[in-house]
Structures are given as C-alpha cells and as structure tokens.
Amino acid sequence: MGVKLGILGLGTVGTGTVQLLQDVVGRNPLLQEIEIYRVGVRSLDKVREVELPSHVLTTDLEAIVNDREVDIVVELIGGLEPARSLILTALKNGKHVVTANKAAIARFGAEIFTTANQSGVYVLLEAAVGGGIPVIQPLKQSLSVNRINTVSGIVNGTTNYILTRMQTEGSNFSDVLADAQRLGYAEADPTADVDGLDAADKIAILASLGFGGRINLEDVYCEGIRQVSKTDITYAEKLGFVIKLLAIAKQYTDSSSLSVRVHPTLVPKTHPLASINGVYNAILVEGEPIGQVMFFGPGAGAGATASAVTSDILNLVAVLKTSTTQPNPLLICGHQDYCQISPITELVTRFYARFLTKDQPGVIGKLGTCFGNYGVSLESVVQTGFQGELAEIVVVTHDVREGDFRQALAAIENLEAIDSIPSLLRVL
Numbered sequence: 001m002g003v004k005l006g007i008l009g010l011g012t013v014g015t016g017t018v019q020l021l022q023d024v025v026g027r028n029p030l031l032q033e034i035e036i037y038r039v040g041v042r043s044l045d046k047v048r049e050v051e052l053p054s055h056v057l058t059t060d061l062e063a064i065v066n067d068r069e070v071d072i073v074v075e076l077i078g079g080l081e082p083a084r085s086l087i088l089t090a091l092k093n094g095k096h097v098v099t100a101n102k103a104a105i106a107r108f109g110a111e112i113f114t115t116a117n118q119s120g121v122y123v124l125l126e127a128a129v130g131g132g133i134p135v136i137q138p139l140k141q142s143l144s145v146n147r148i149n150t151v152s153g154i155v156n157g158t159t160n161y162i163l164t165r166m167q168t169e170g171s172n173f174s175d176v177l178a179d180a181q182r183l184g185y186a187e188a189d190p191t192a193d194v195d196g197l198d199a200a201d202k203i204a205i206l207a208s209l210g211f212g213g214r215i216n217l218e219d220v221y222c223e224g225i226r227q228v229s230k231t232d233i234t235y236a237e238k239l240g241f242v243i244k245l246l247a248i249a250k251q252y253t254d255s256s257s258l259s260v261r262v263h264p265t266l267v268p269k270t271h272p273l274a275s276i277n278g279v280y281n282a283i284l285v286e287g288e289p290i291g292q293v294m295f296f297g298p299g300a301g302a303g304a305t306a307s308a309v310t311s312d313i314l315n316l317v318a319v320l321k322t323s324t325t326q327p328n329p330l331l332i333c334g335h336q337d338y339c340q341i342s343p344i345t346e347l348v349t350r351f352y353a354r355f356l357t358k359d360q361p362g363v364i365g366k367l368g369t370c371f372g373n374y375g376v377s378l379e380s381v382v383q384t385g386f387q388g389e390l391a392e393i394v395v396v397t398h399d400v401r402e403g404d405f406r407q408a409l410a411a412i413e414n415l416e417a418i419d420s421i422p423s424l425l426r427v428l
C-alpha cells in the first residue's frame with residue numbers, strides 16, 4: 001500500500017516538491033511508494049505549474065490534517081498561523097510531519113516536539129535551514145558525537161543574493177530585492193529576510209541541534225542588512241573584506257553560555273565563507289574531534305528546497321515501512337532545557353566603524369585618545385574620502401568587549417569634531 005501525503009501549500013516549495021514527486025525515474029525507488037493524496041491551497045482559481053487531479057486540490061486544510069487516510073503531512077504554507085495549529089492537529093492525529101517552516105519551529109518548537117513525542121511521531125525539517133543543503137540531519141546524526149563549539153554561516157539566500165549583487169554590480173538594494181522575490185527566494189514578507197529575522201530563526205534551530213538545548217528566540221541578537229551601504233562595501237573591499245550577513249552560535253570557552261547572533265559582518269576575503277555568493281548558503285560547523293566541516297549549496301528556490309523536503313518524506317516512508325514501535329532516538333527531538341545565552345554587550349569581537357568628521361587637524365588623534373580611554377585598540381585607521389565638507393574616517397579595532405566599544409562610541413559622538421557615525425559593523 002502506498003504512503004499517502006497531505007501537502008499543505010502549493011507555492012514555490014510545494015510546487016517544486018510535487019514536481020519532484022511526479023518525476024521519479026532515476027531517483028530513489030522508495031519514491032514510487034508515495035501518493036500525493038491531498039494538496040491544500042488558499043485559492044482554487046490560481047493557475048498552477050503542476051497538474052493534479054481536481055479532487056486532490058482543496059482549500060480545506062483542516063480536513064487534510066484530520067483525514068484518517070493521510071500518513072504524512074507536509075507543511076509548506078509558511079507563517080505562524082494556521083501553520084502551527086495544523087501541525088499540532090496532524091501530530092495529535094498520529095501523523096508524521098515534514099515542514100520547511102523555520103519561523104514556526106523557532107517559536108513553537110517546544111510545543112511541536114513535545115506533541116510529536118507524546119504521539120510517537122516525527123517532525124522532520126531539513127528544508128527549514130539552508131534550503132537544499134543537508135545540515136539538519138548531519139547535525140542530528142553524523143556530527144552528533146562531536147562536542148560542537150561553533151556553528152556559523154550564511155543561512156539566508158535572499159540577503160546573500162542582494163549583498164553579492166551590490167558588491168559585484170554596484171546594484172541598488174531595492175532592485176535586487178525585487179529580483180530575489182521574482183526568483184522565489186524571499187519570504188512572503190521579505191522584511192523577514194532583509195531584517196535578519198529569517199536567519200535568526202535558522203541559527204536558533206542550528207544552535208539547538210549543535211548545543212543540545214532549546215533556544216529562546218528573544219535571546220538571539222539580530223541585525224539585518226538595511227544599513228549596509230555601497231560606501232561600506234567599497235571600504236571593506238579596500239581593507240580586504242567582503243560584507244556578509246552571518247548567523248553565529250558560539251560557545252564561550254570560559255563559561256557554559258552561548259553567543260547566538262545575526263548581523264552583517266566584515267569577513268576576511270581568505271575565510272571560507274567569503275566566497276559564498278548569490279543564493280548559495282554555507283554552514284561551517286566546528287567541533288571536537290572533527291575540526292571544521294562546511295556544508296555548501298543552494299539555500300533557497302523551488303528545486304533545491306524540494307530536494308530537502310522530499311528527503312525527509314523518504315525518511316518517513318522508510319519509518320512507516322519498518323515495523324518497530326520504538327521511537328528512533330536519532331530522529332526525535334528530546335531537548336528539555338534552555339541554553340544560556342549571553343547578552344551582546346559581552347561579545348568580544350573586532351569592529352569596523354565609519355565616521356564623518358569636520359576636516360580639522362588632530363581629529364584622528366582625538367578619536368584614538370577616546371578609544372584608548374575605554375581600552376579599545378585600533379588595528380587600522382583610514383582616511384581616504386570626503387562626503388561634501390566632511391572627512392570620512394574608517395577604523396578597524398582589535399578584539400574588544402562590545403559593551404566597552406559602545407561606551408567609547410558614546411563618548412566619541414559627543415566630540416565637537418564628530419558629525420556622525422553612519423556605520424558600525426562587526427568584523428570576523
């Protein structure tokens with residue numbers, strides 16, 4: 001007997017998944033055992049890129065998650081509600097769930113996994129992070145014997161696509177965002193991409209897997225890419241860096257707390273993450289004894305994401321075809337405790353800052369003295385340009401505690417010679 005899927009959503013990812021499932025020749029033979037039984041959408045009038053028998057499409061998503069015939073619910077509608085309620089109902093009805101919905105998992109993961117465990121079913125989410133890149137399963141299984149100390153990466157395809165085109169073509173932010181939307185990379189509300197929220201959801205999920213505890217999303221520090229200007233991209237280039245939106249989860253060596261954050265970062269051109277361009281994502285996992293492992297691939301888009309969704313479906317088909325009633329501990333999520341996350345003020349990092357100053361003698365000296373008063377030591381100071389009457393000074397610091405750096409900046413802002421501080425970015 002075939003395994004019956006109830007797919008919720010037939011947008012970018014839903015369509016890619018149905019296309020893959022309708023074209024099984026040359027792929028894993030288990031795919032032939034899958035039946036697309038129901039597909040739930042918002043509108044029956046939309047023109048679809050896939051052909052499905054008319055009785056398969058429905059707008060009644062509740063009926064799908066309550067249908068006794070459905071074995072696996074594949075949630076691809078996105079957003080928080082009704083996605084959360086539909087997932088919970090499916091789980092309570094004893095159905096396995098596959099989801100690409102990092103927003104729902106990052107916020108309601110505790111409730112969703114507790115319900116799944118109580119019902120003896122699985123929630124698989126490979127597509128939720130890194131699109132088509134296998135990273136969830138490797139963290140849960142292949143790498144789980146390591147003590148992880150850092151998970152960092154480029155986990156949002158839309159912003160990496162935007163930053164890459166701003167860097168290589170000098171393109172304008174809003175034009176490039178429109179292209180990312182047209183290509184199906186962006187979220188329904190692209191502010192989730194641009195403001196770093198999508199990356200924050202993803203690093204919360206990766207940190208939870210890497211460090212073995214729940215993550216309170218509100219503790220994840222998050223800055224997006226709106227403030228990244230062409231001027232900063234050009235300065236960064238001259239200084240030997242590229243600007244990337246990085247998501248980082250790092251264990252402090254001297255304590256049990258984690259730093260979990262998302263922000264635009266100056267990445268040295270020699271670093272493995274510097275060369276990840278366009279919609280590609282990469283996740284660098286560092287642990288003991290393995291050392292460094294990097295996962296690279298397409299982070300968004302219909303086909304790539306469908307690959308991850310369908311691999312989860314396949315895992316569940318295999319589960320359904322084996323007779324054991326015992327849960328597989330490598331497939332469940334059994335975290336109970338929350339990880340302790342340090343405030344951003346405790347972060348120790350290098351900074352890049354751009355100042356607009358009055359063109360007076362001794363300004364650089366005043367900046368240096370002010371930084372010195374707060375224990376901030378400077379790695380480089382560059383004054384190359386002017387913006388109208390104002391001189392532009394760019395500094396890169398050595399490692400400094402963020403709280404101390406912020407105090408120094410507050411003092412610098414009060415200097416008579418300082419007009420403004422248009423940019424402040426962290427340096428890897």
Ligand SMILES: NC(=O)C1=CN([C@@H]2O[C@H](COP(=O)(O)OP(=O)(O)OC[C@H]3O[C@@H](n4cnc5c(N)ncnc54)[C@H](OP(=O)(O)O)[C@@H]3O)[C@@H](O)[C@H]2O)C=CC1
Nearest residue numbers: 009010011012013041042043076077078100101300301305
């Ligand atoms: N796009 C990508 O590259 C990636 C997306 N994801 C995640 O995958 C999920 C889906 O994204 P994507 O395919 O891009 O989204 P789309 O907006 O393209 O598609 C959403 C689909 O869900 C349906 N839908 C939405 N809300 C409802 C509702 N309330 N009732 C019934 N149907 C509904 C829509 O119906 P209709 O067609 O009738 O409007 C549409 O078919 C999201 O969680 C996203 O974060 C993950 C990785 C990559």
Ligand SMILES: N[C@@H](CC=O)C(=O)O
Nearest residue numbers: 156157158186187300
């Ligand atoms: N909007 C997301 C889609 C994949 O998760 C992105 O751009 O990465």
Ligand code: NA
Nearest residue numbers: 126129131133
């Ligand atoms: Na993935």
